[in-house]
Amino acid sequence: MLLEARNLSKSFGGLNAVTDVSLTVREGQLVSIIGPNGAGKSTLFDLLTGHIRPDQGTVSFKGQDITHLKPYEISRLGLGRSFQKLNIFPRLTTFQNVQVALFSAEKLNHKLFAHAGRMVAEPVEEILKSVGLFGQADTLGGLLAHGDQKRLEIGIALALNPKLLLLDEPTQGMSPGETMETTDLIRSLVRARQISLAFVEHDMKVVFGISDWINVMHQGRLIFGGPPEEVKANEEVQRIYLGQGEN
């Protein structure tokens, strides 16, 4: 088991954001987490990556208990993530955004007198190519189009050579065309780099297009988990979630 969360609970001032959630991600598995707004999906991600501490429950990654590790320690173990809100380094160039993550991955960022310039250019450019941003290497991150910034986030996460990638709404705010492209991109990246994937997503096309396991959250609880066809067939899921929209 690559990632295993057991009985995670978190409340904020009386509001139960996440209640007794257990879930697993196996090696090579592509897992999605769906649910209406406020279902606790992002909070769950924050719990898994050490951004916030659970009130109860444990998280283990590659067999190691990571419940009480700090985010930077968890990242170093090979758990990368992207965020729902854009989370890049706006006043660094696209190149530097990925470069600084690679410095960290290769333990170069304590070097005081080496000239950063084009250091580790090769792997940076390879990552930029793989997320389709090579042509914009010298553009400031903050000046990229929204969809490109989302892809840059994935690029930053890839620089750490993660075993498991947690993506929080990777296609949020994208046009249908961009969403398609990004879906393809994620699918091919994950396959090429043999990364396991857990992602939160609202777009059902993306969810059913990528996942081989879908977890459904509602009001902080995990109400169902199964392969896509079972999720589609499940009545409770249809009632509380799928039935709400046109999907």
Add this chain to the structure above:
Amino acid sequence: MAQDRSFSSFLGIGLPAALIMVGLLAALIGLPLYVGQSWVSITTEMLIMSLAACALNIMLGYTGLVSFGPAGLYAVGAYTTAIFLQKLGLSIAPSMLAAPVLAGLIGAIVGWICVRRTAVYFALLTLAFSQIIWTVIFEWYAVTGGDDGLTSLPIPDFFFNISNCYYFTLFVVGVCTFIIWKIINSPFGQTLKAIRENRNRVEFIGVNTKRYQLGAFVLSSLFLGISGSLYCVFSGSVFPNFAYWVKSADMLVICLLGGVYNFSGPLVGTLIYTLLTKIIADYTTHWHLFLGGIIIFIILVMRNGVVGTLADLWARKKQKQL
């Protein structure tokens, strides 16, 4: 990676910037030949102040840590040299070398506590610590001379010649500025910039942000210490107001005037600030009032400081030409 060994690529800057730098350096080296002693003296002061501002800007502009207490560490440097010279009777070299060591040590202790908090809490902690340093200097009469400061320091005769003092300062400030430049453009510096841009995100690329913030704090303290020590040698005396918050505010204003996101910002800021002070003071005793007005104007109109705004304009002009 291709190894381009030209001068400008050695520094990691474009050719125009390299030419400006060489020109500036030549002008500074020749300065005592074509201006009077008072201007040599003012320039020496400016050099020292610009080093302090550059040191502060490691935190302010490059790590995104707003410190209200740089003067405290500047004073530690100045007083270390003064006390070593006068009270311990040591010669000039160890007295000056001790300044960055002690400032770095105290900076490490203060920084270790301060980086535990962010934003305004961090700023207030730094202010509190610098006021503690000021109080210690003010009260510890036996060692620091209290309110009277330490005067008539046994500075070697060499430094009483203003040109000698100027060249010595120019050399030290030049070397230090170059080192700061190297640090800012290193992987370490890049990591600091990433922390400035998005502290949370940096945690998720596996960086212990507090450790890097502390690193920036210590480096900044070290160079502040050197700058304080230089001022001690230049003026031959030290006073408690070196550590006072007003001095910290001067340094912050200088960085903001010049622009915190540009390496030359604090240097240009020092030039503008010093010249404004001198020029306005020639005309009116209410120079603080006018200086304040001009500072407010520049900060409102040029949000990224003088250098930052000019660089933006230059970039836009270039883009139009394409």
